[in-house]
Structures are given as structure tokens and as C-alpha cells.
Amino acid sequence: MSASKTVVDVPAVQARLKKRAGRNKLALTLCAHCSMCADSCFLYRSKGKDPEYMPSHKVINTVGRLYKKKGRVTIQDLEEMREIAFKRCVLCMRCYCPLGLNIPEMIGFARSVCRSQGVYPDYEK
Amino acid sequence: MVLFNDPAVYEFVRGPLASLAFMVCGLGFVFQIIRFRLLTKNADWPSAGYPDTRPQLLLRQPHTFRLRLMYAFIGVKSTAIGRQPVMTLVSFVFHGCLFFAPLLLVGHNILLNESFGVSLFSLSEKTCDRMTVLFMACVLFFLMRRLFLARVRAISSFYDYLVLALAFMPFLTGFLAYHQIYNYRTIIILHMFSGELMIMALPYTKLMHAIYFFFMRFVLPGESSFKRGKRVWNT
Numbered sequence: 354m355s356a357s358k359t360v361v362d363v364p365a366v367q368a369r370l371k372k373r374a375g376r377n378k379l380a381l382t383l384c385a386h387c388s389m390c391a392d393s394c395f396l397y398r399s400k401g402k403d404p405e406y407m408p409s410h411k412v413i414n415t416v417g418r419l420y421k422k423k424g425r426v427t428i429q430d431l432e433e434m435r436e437i438a439f440k441r442c443v444l445c446m447r448c449y450c451p452l453g454l455n456i457p458e459m460i461g462f463a464r465s466v467c468r469s470q471g472v473y474p475d476y477e478k
Numbered sequence: 479m480v481l482f483n484d485p486a487v488y489e490f491v492r493g494p495l496a497s498l499a500f501m502v503c504g505l506g507f508v509f510q511i512i513r514f515r516l517l518t519k520n521a522d523w524p525s526a527g528y529p530d531t532r533p534q535l536l537l538r539q540p541h542t543f544r545l546r547l548m549y550a551f552i553g554v555k556s557t558a559i560g561r562q563p564v565m566t567l568v569s570f571v572f573h574g575c576l577f578f579a580p581l582l583l584v585g586h587n588i589l590l591n592e593s594f595g596v597s598l599f600s601l602s603e604k605t606c607d608r609m610t611v612l613f614m615a616c617v618l619f620f621l622m623r624r625l626f627l628a629r630v631r632a633i634s635s636f637y638d639y640l641v642l643a644l645a646f647m648p649f650l651t652g653f654l655a656y657h658q659i660y661n662y663r664t665i666i667i668l669h670m671f672s673g674e675l676m677i678m679a680l681p682y683t684k685l686m687h688a689i690y691f692f693f694m695r696f697v698l699p700g701e702s703s704f705k706r707g708k709r710v711w712n713t
Contacts, residue, residue: 375516376517386634386635387630388627388630388633389562392561402628407629410629449701451558452687453694453700453703455700
């Protein structure tokens with residue numbers, strides 16, 4: 354799994370973040386960090402209840418990180434997010450949030466940001 | 479604590495600061511409602527392709543009693559109270575006390591009557607005192623959960639503890655004031671101040687789930703929404 358790019362197109366990432374800023378920032382603020390979404394994720398339950406597989410943990414460390422850094426991410430940041438967004442989530446949409454936040458949509462958004470910078474799993478290998 | 483003994487501080491916190499707190503909160507509510515409307519649009523169900531195939535409609539037939547019973551059982555088991563009963567119940571009690579204890583407290587209603595000539599009915603002081611103790615026990619539960627459960631600790635930061643303290647302080651100081659523990663004037667000023675801080679923070683922190691909970695459940699469509707939802711997110 355290697356990225357074809359070595360430098361992130363920060364303005365492009367920032368443009369993507371800006372386009373969805375309203376909803377994403379609202380979701381990130383609304384998240385009560387209650388961890389009630391954990392049990393709804395079958396990956397979390399099958400991986401020995403590792404907190405890193407919690408839906409909220411995945412969102413905070415991908416989308417949350419993108420907005421916290423205001424889009425000024427490096428390739429290494431995106432590679433770390435790739436591990437989370439592509440390998441720790443299969444977008445099965447099983448996750449439940451008591452506040453009704455759409456977690457898979459945000460993971461999908463994180464994937465789109467990574468993919469736009471050429472950072473994605475190489476399924477051909 | 480000389481500052482908190484000053485009658486001028488008391489008058490300020492009781493009067494202008496309280497008005498400011500409610501204004502800031504009110505403006506925040508308006509801002510969040512406008513924000514929600516700007517981020518969403520009216521649902522156009524035929525084009526959105528959401529036929530109403532909710533199982534409870536299909537199963538509302540006499541000969542499918544067993545299926546309905548099974549669905550109800552699975553339905554409860556698959557809900558929050560089925561999967562995490564303790565947390566859900568504590569959360570329910572917490573929010574109930576958070577809302578009703580200050581609203582139906584006789585002391586608050588007397589102040590409302592003095593200020594505006596109106597008031598709500600009041601619960602007995604003993605009942606409100608017990609609700610306060612129950613609330614503080616719930617906060618302790620949340621704190622322990624955040625400190626000692628790995629999955630909650632993994633996503634917790636200083637901000638989460640701060641917001642919890644923000645919700646806790648009005649009740650703690652109110653309890654101390656009611657039981658006249660420590661200097662009453664100091665404690666009551668701290669009580670009003672902490673309550674006003676919480677009210678001001680409500681629409682601007684994660685406490686805004688007080689507003690958005692109702693939008694998510696009653697206005698937007700989703701698996702835990704009531705009805706189909708009148709609005710959807712802008713694409």
C-alpha cells in the first residue's frame with residue numbers, strides 16, 4: 354500500500370473540507386463522546402473490543418483530525434487515516450448513534466479525501 | 479472569598495448576568511435553528527425513493543401476532559436499553575433530573591414570581607433535594623465511566639470533563655446552598671454563576687444535543703426517527 358503522491362494538495366483538501374464543513378463540523382460538535390456506538394460495530398466486537406475500532410474513534414481520528422488541522426495534512430497523516438477509514442471500517446452502516454449522527458457518511462467522506470490525494474489501499478496487490 | 483460576599487456581586491449575578499445568560503442562550507438557540515434550516519432542505523419523498531415499508535405497518539395484521547411479538551422482542555433487544563441498559567437508564571434519570579429539578583424547584587419559582595409575576599407548579603423541597611442527589615450520583619457514574627472504561631477514555635479529552643463539570647456545578651452548589659453548608663451568600667452566588675455559565679454554554683458546546691436531539695428524532699429521517707422525516711440534509 355503506497356501513495357503515488359508525496360505532497361498533499363492542501364488547497365484541494367481544504368476545498369473539500371469547506372464544501373462539507375457545515376454538516377461535518379456540526380456532527381463533530383454534537384458527538385457527545387458517549388461511546389454508545391461501540392457495541393453496534395461488529396468489527397469492534399470481533400477485534401476484542403479494541404477502542405480503535407469504535408465508530409466514534411474512527412470519525413474523530415479521520416474527519417476530526419482533518420478539521421482540527423484545517424486541511425493542512427501531510428501524506429503521513431493521510432496514510433494513518435487510510436488505515437482507519439479503509440481497514441477499520443467496511444461501511445456496513447450497522448453503527449448506531451443515540452443522537453442520530455450518520456457515522457458511515459463521515460467515514461466515506463474521509464475516504465474521499467484520502468482518495469483525492471491518491472492515498473488508498475492498493476487492492477491490485 | 480470576600481468577592482463572593484459582596485452584595486453588589488450578588489445583585490449583579492442575580493440580575494444583569496442572569497438576563498445576559500438567557501439572552502446569549504436564546505440567541506444561540508436561534509442560531510442553531512437557522513443553522514439547521516440552512517443545512518437541510520424539505521424532503522421530497524417520491525424523488526428520494528423512500529417508500530414507507532416500515533415493518534410495523536406490514537406486520538399490523540392479526541394473523542401475524544407471533545411475528546409482531548418477535549419483532550417487539552428483537553426490537554427492544556436491539557435498542558439502546560436492550561444493549562446497554564444501565565447506561566441508558568442512568569442517562570434517562572440524569573436528563574430527567576437535569577430538566578425537572580431546576581424547573582419545578584420552589585426556590586426558583588419564587589424568584590420567577592418575584593421577577594415576572596408568573597411561576598410553574600413546584601415539587602416539594604424534599605423531592606427536589608432527592609432529585610439533586612440522584613443527579614449528582616448520575617454525574618459520578620458518568621465520570622467513573624469516562625475515567626475507567628477504556629472505550630470511553632479513548633475518545634475523552636479535557637473538554638468532556640469540563641462540560642460534565644459545567645453541568646454538575648449548579649447542582650452541587652444548589653445542594654450546598656439548600657443545606658446551608660459553608661457560607662450561604664458565597665455558595666448561592668457560585669450557584670447562580672455556575673448555572674448561568676451552563677445556560678450560556680448550552681447552544682455552543684456539545685450540550686446543544688438538547689436542541690439537535692429533537693431535530694434528529696422528529697425532523698430528519700433515520701433508523702431511530704419517529705415517522706419518515708420532513709427534512710433531509712443538503713447534498
